[in-house]
Amino acid sequence: xxxxxxxxxxxxxxxxxxxxxxxxxxxxxVVLIIIPLVMAAATSDGPGGRRQASA
Numbered sequence: 001x002x003x004x005x006x007x008x009x010x011x012x013x014x015x016x017x018x019x020x021x022x023x024x025x026x027x028x029x030v031v032l033i034i035i036p037l038v039m040a041a042a043t044s045d046g047p048g049g050r051r052q053a054s055a
Contacts, residue, residue: 009017
């Protein structure tokens with residue numbers, strides 16, 4: 001994943017890379033990955049989780 005921008009530049013060239021608008025990719029990253037990740041962490045019980053008393 002780290003090398004993806006370099007591969008894109010290598011395969012399609014700098015002319016095409018300059019035409020690609022990164023805004024939709026950043027928006028998708030935020031909406032589809034970062035917001036759900038933050039919401040899951042906020043509603044998580046932590047590493048131990050809830051423990052119920054034995055009856």
